[in-house]
Amino acid sequence: MIKWTIKTFEELTTQELYALLRLRSEVFVVEQNCVFQDMDNADQLALHILGYDDTLNNELVAYTRIFGPGIKFDMCSIGRVVTSSRARGNGTGRKLMEHSIATVEDRFGKVPIKIGAQQYLDKFYSSLGFQQSSEMYLEDDIPHIEMIREAN
Template sequence: MTLIWILKPFPALTLPELYALLQLRAEVFVVEQACPFQDLDGQDQAAHHLLGYAPDGELAAYTRLFGAGITYPEASIGRVVVSPRYRRYGLGRALLQQSIAAVGELFGPQPIQIGAQLYLQAFYEDFGFRQVGEGYLEDGIPHIHMVRA
């Protein structure tokens, strides 16, 4: 499946785009993962938002991207999410490829740090990310810091 990719800074998001990305994040991170947490963390305004739309117009994949010094010393990718309705199409890989490319376009070639859910370590390693430091719990879910040099 081929997605239509849109990359925007926060002020350029339309209300329907903002609603769709918040709805998807709540659906997966709060409801599906049964993890009540403060998703609206005040960082969306500093992010660029990568939205992947399915041919039917539904938001199928999303990440937010930061320049160095905002969430980590390095550039970063966060809130990596694929809609449950579109998971069987390999969109997680397409989303991460697009996210890495977008970080390079926006901020130039540089290391990228992520806070990854531990069970996805091998997935991120396929893209050149390597664990740095010890694991930690975030909202009751095991995580690790990973950097792609």
């Protein structure tokens, strides 16, 4: 079972910050073999959604960061969507996105949400109500598309 926590940057403990940076590095840098500057000075402006798995000694297995309008895009956005390889295949990614969408709606109201998604995940994000809103572009040599989930 996943226990969800929502924190501002200032509320994160050093242990939580280390765990989220480690998870992002584990997946985005090592697993995806992509050298990029993950720490982009935007974490300080984000709400951080952390998912801990109580069956894995409360290990951080799921994470996103949420921005209000005007920070990353002109509308609210969800980024750095990541699940640990130890938590895939059981719906954790879907739960993470559903929790992130609910957090946006709780904090900002029923507003449009924009994401920059890896292109191969377009069907996953479409199943959550997101629609492609840009042509494919390369980000760190990985095909991406922008997607928007209209306010419901």
